[in-house]
Amino acid sequence: MLVEKNVPLQHCNTFGIAARAETLVRVRGEDDIRHFLADPLWGRQPVFVLGGGSNVVLTGDVAPVVLKMEIMGMRLAQETDRHWIVEAGAGERWHDMVAWTLSRGYAGLENMALIPGTVGAAPVQNIGAYGLELQDRFESLDAVDLATGEQFTLDAAQCAFGYRDSVFKHAPAQPKYWPVQGSAPRGLGLKGRAVITRVRLALPKAWKPDLGYLDLQRKQAEKGVEHPTARQIFDWVCEIRRAKLPDPEVIGNAGSFFKNPTVTPEQCADIIARDPKIVHYPMDDGSIKLAAGWMIDACGWKGKSMGRAGVYDRQALVLVNRGNRHSVDGSVTGGEVMTLAKAIQTSVYERFGIRLEPEPVVV
Template identity: 65%
Template structure:
């Protein structure tokens, strides 16, 4: 086990925010986690689990030790009549996994293309896009208990998935490190096209029965058009969750502003487009210090140069207050704040 000291984390978080890890250990196996826990010098220190850094806002240097997850590997575990079961190391790129499964002719993840971050972070956030969430394709995962050092396997029920939520943001927050994730890709494959942007692509192209690779290409093109590349301008993707409101609340908001973008959910509630709410409050393109709102997508906050985590939070809170004042809705941030 190699303990690195004084590691600059700016390049290890997609927002490119300044932070320095006093100590960092690269985790490439369950055994590496146990070595950290057994080490007399660092085993009892506070721990921050770091994947791709695509869902973090650093406001300070993390205390204790950073565990940089780099568990690698992708493989097919089973090819059943009703599904392909694939497994990937938590340190693998999520988008690389999507590309790999399609290259093997195992469709099912195409709607989740180009989501930044690692495989291990996907269950934490229950990532989702264009009509599909991770929970729809989830089989199980392995994680190391950061108290006992034991490896445990959790199924879908144990992960307690919700909208951009899981047990890893609640009861197991800071208490476990995901090492491997297994996904269930249904057979026969059925395309998911019920999202407005994809329906528009069907209408524009006349392709009414697209294959998985076509959907993958559409999703990548849509995301690249809407969302900034973190390699070019620091950001953490969608900064706020789309709020879910009751039918009565939705009617009230429509009564005040009939143009509000909203989507009905199976339980009778409605999901509102947070980006539209922010844009309606005049925030698109605005900045506080070096932190700004993206010019094309109001849901994305960006680092315009040398932004600090404090500037990002100041901007986020100002947006929250603005949206609450106009619509009576409190936006909830997606990224974790350190």
């Protein structure tokens, strides 16, 4: 267990916000977590779990102990008649895992190429892109209970996946402490209570391309490919994302800043009556998903800035660092980011009656 004090976090978050961790523990295996919890000095301290820092806004120095997840490794864990079960450590970069699976002939994750962040953070957010979500390929995960140090396993139902949601985003239910018997009880909130160490995904042997999104259909027509391979879709998704989204190494950002809200058909009809061009998508459950980026753009925010926080000029759903992300004094602050975010929320609510919900964790 490696414990460091007063650690700069600017290079640990993709916004490039300058902040420090009072204490940082580098977690490179489950034993590191157990040793941390058993330590009389650190074991009962509040913690903040940090992966790739791609979905976080730091509004100041971090007082809780930062558990920096660096568990690595990727492997084929199991093969069934229908699936390849692949496993990766929580510290692996998500995109690296997508590329690794394709290089070995395991298709199924190509639509989620170039999503920033780590494998361990993926189930927390139930990440998704271009018609595919993590839950569509999820098999199980391992985690460690931060109260007992015991390892447990969760399946998809126990993770309670929803749109950019999971059991890891909700506070624990009562009673506060629960006995771990190899798996967690259903419906229990695990926010701040558990840390994911490994994730397993089930990739279908009977693979079919998912080309439901308009951007992919346009790319297919542009390339003139009637039956694309998984590798071709991977390449197309990378091209599309690079054209639309800024590289965090160049322009600090946390990806899509707001969730696409869902409304009832009646609410959607009311909005369409006022704004006929609003981009919307029917969902399987009968609800309607609205394009948050379109609404932000319609309110005139694309390309605008407040202080050193701005709205990306190619995609209004992305807030960016207009300062120097590599400078301690010249970079955007978490306060500037959240001031801009709240101003956008107010504009969208006043025009559409919709409250946008931020995706990143605000610390």
